[in-house]
Amino acid sequence: MTMTTKERIKRNELYEKGLKYCPHCKKIKPLSAFGKDHSSLDRLKCECRSCRTLLHNDYQRRNRERLRLYMREYMRKYMREYMRKHPQMEHSARDRYRKKCAENPEYLPNGKKREKPFRVLKQNGPRKRAKK
Numbered sequence: 820m821t822m823t824t825k826e827r828i829k830r831n832e833l834y835e836k837g838l839k840y841c842p843h844c845k846k847i848k849p850l851s852a853f854g855k856d857h858s859s860l861d862r863l864k865c866e867c868r869s870c871r872t873l874l875h876n877d878y879q880r881r882n883r884e885r886l887r888l889y890m891r892e893y894m895r896k897y898m899r900e901y902m903r904k905h906p907q908m909e910h911s912a913r914d915r916y917r918k919k920c921a922e923n924p925e926y927l928p929n930g931k932k933r934e935k936p937f938r939v940l941k942q943n944g945p946r947k948r949a950k951k
């Protein structure tokens with residue numbers, strides 16, 4: 820975005836007072852109302868924080884399905900890789916629960932006693948998908 824000299828002067832005057840104009844809500848706000856952005860010239864975001872929140876929420880709402888798929892793909896790709904590199908990591912709360920159950924067959928998280936003994940599952944093996 821290019822600025823005219825007049826605009827630049829006005830912007831600099833605002834900076835001297837510790838203020839910045841938000842083009843989104845069209846208000847002049849203190850610099851503390853703007854988030855940091857290391858890629859921009861003034862090291863601050865173009866829009867104020869509250870506008871960014873609105874824009875972010877709006878983006879999330881409009882792209883919910885796409886973001887959900889993206890996250891799923893991300894988790895598949897990178898978490899699997901991470902788990903392979905860190906095999907000592909427990910995979911999930913479920914695995915932690917299973918481990919506890921294997922140690923103490925009567926264990927239940929709510930403090931009750933298990934009626935049926937816990938069935939010990941194979942540990943650390945890849946979970947096989949159910950065949951169709």
Ligand SMILES: [Zn+2]
Pocket residue numbers: 841842843844845846866867868869870871
């Ligand atoms: Zn704003």
